[in-house]
Amino acid sequence: MAGNATTRFDNVSLLSVASVLPSRVTTSADIEQRLEGALARLKLRPGLLQRVAGVVERRNWADGEATDDATIQAGARALAGAGVDPSEVGLLINTSVTRKHLEPSVAVRLHHGLGLPTSAINFDVANACLGFVNGMSLAASMIESGQIRYAIVVNGEDADEIQVNTINRLVNSDADRDGFMSEFASLTLGSGSAAAVLGRADEHPEGHRILGGVTRAATQFHELCVGSVDGMFTDAKALLKGGLDLVVSAWKEAAPEWNWSKMDRYITHQVSSVHTNAIVKAAKLDRSRVPTTFPTLGNVGPASIPITLVEEQKTLQRGDRVLLMGVGSGLNTAMMELAW
Numbered sequence: 004m005a006g007n008a009t010t011r012f013d014n015v016s017l018l019s020v021a022s023v024l025p026s027r028v029t030t031s032a033d034i035e036q037r038l039e040g041a042l043a044r045l046k047l048r049p050g051l052l053q054r055v056a057g058v059v060e061r062r063n064w065a066d067g068e069a070t071d072d073a074t075i076q077a078g079a080r081a082l083a084g085a086g087v088d089p090s091e092v093g094l095l096i097n098t099s100v101t102r103k104h105l106e107p108s109v110a111v112r113l114h115h116g117l118g119l120p121t122s123a124i125n126f127d128v129a130n131a132c133l134g135f136v137n138g139m140s141l142a143a144s145m146i147e148s149g150q151i152r153y154a155i156v157v158n159g160e161d162a163d164e165i166q167v168n169t170i171n172r173l174v175n176s177d178a179d180r181d182g183f184m185s186e187f188a189s190l191t192l193g194s195g196s197a198a199a200v201l202g203r204a205d206e207h208p209e210g211h212r213i214l215g216g217v218t219r220a221a222t223q224f225h226e227l228c229v230g231s232v233d234g235m236f237t238d239a240k241a242l243l244k245g246g247l248d249l250v251v252s253a254w255k256e257a258a259p260e261w262n263w264s265k266m267d268r269y270i271t272h273q274v275s276s277v278h279t280n281a282i283v284k285a286a287k288l289d290r291s292r293v294p295t296t297f298p299t300l301g302n303v304g305p306a307s308i309p310i311t312l313v314e315e316q317k318t319l320q321r322g323d324r325v326l327l328m329g330v331g332s333g334l335n336t337a338m339m340e341l342a343w
Contacts, residue, residue, distance in 0.1 A: 016210025
C-alpha cells in the first residue's frame, strides 16, 4: 500500500534485551522548584509535570557515570544473556539521539568497549524515538539475508544538558505560556541505556521470534518537534494529532495482514499519560496490556521501548504476542511484532 511498508522475517529471533539505568533520581518537584520563578510569573500551578504528563520522576547520570560506559555495560549484559561471545557479533547498530560530537560515530566507541571483532560492521542509525525499532528491523534484515549471524542494537541517552539549558532559558526569559509549553517536553526527558541481541531463529529455538511489522511516514510534520542540546521546541497539540492520525492510518492499513487487536502486551514509546491514553483510545487497546515506565523514568527517547520490554519480560510467557510500537518526531511510526 502506498506509504505503508510491510516487512516479514522467517528466521530471526530476539535473543536477549538488557538495560542500565542511572542512579540519580530527579523528581518533577525538583525541576519545578528550579522553575519556581517562571511558574509564578506565568501563574502556573505547582505539579504541572505530574498533572499534565504523568511524570513523577526521571533518572539522570550521577557523578562517575557516563552514557557510553552504561551502554557498553548494557551491551555486555545482553550478550551474556544471549550466550553470544563478542567475537561472534557481525553487526553493531547504535540508535542514540544523544551524541557528544558529530564525528566519529558513537558506534565506534561502543564497538571498541564491547571488544567486538574487526569484522563487525558498526554504525549509527538516528530516527528520533523510533531509532531502536528501526535498528532491530535493519539488523533482522541483515541476519535474514545471511550477511551476518548475530547483531547487537544499542542505545544510550543523556537528558542532562538539554534540561539544564531549557531550565536556565525559561528562568531567565520573559516567555509567555505558549513559549513555556513549547519547551515543556524537554522537562519530561530521562536518561538510560539499553541493548538487544538478535540471531538466527533456527540456531536459537529458545529465542523470541521477530515476525515483522510496518512503518509509515508523515514527513509534512517535520517541523512540529525540533530539538538539539540547546533545547527542544514542540507544537504539542499538532504533534499529538498528527501522530495519532499516522498511527491509526498505519494500524488500519496493516489490519488485513496483521491481527494486532488482541496482543498480550503493547510496548509503546513512553512519552506521557496524555500520549499513552490517546494511543489506547485511538487503537482501541486493552489498557491493562499497555505497561508504562514514563511515570518513574520519563521519556528516555529510543531507549524507552527496550527499557520497558526489559521490565515486562519478567511476566511474559512463552507464546505471548508482543507489539513494539511508537511515533518519532518527523513524523514516523513503526510497529514490530514479537512471538515471545
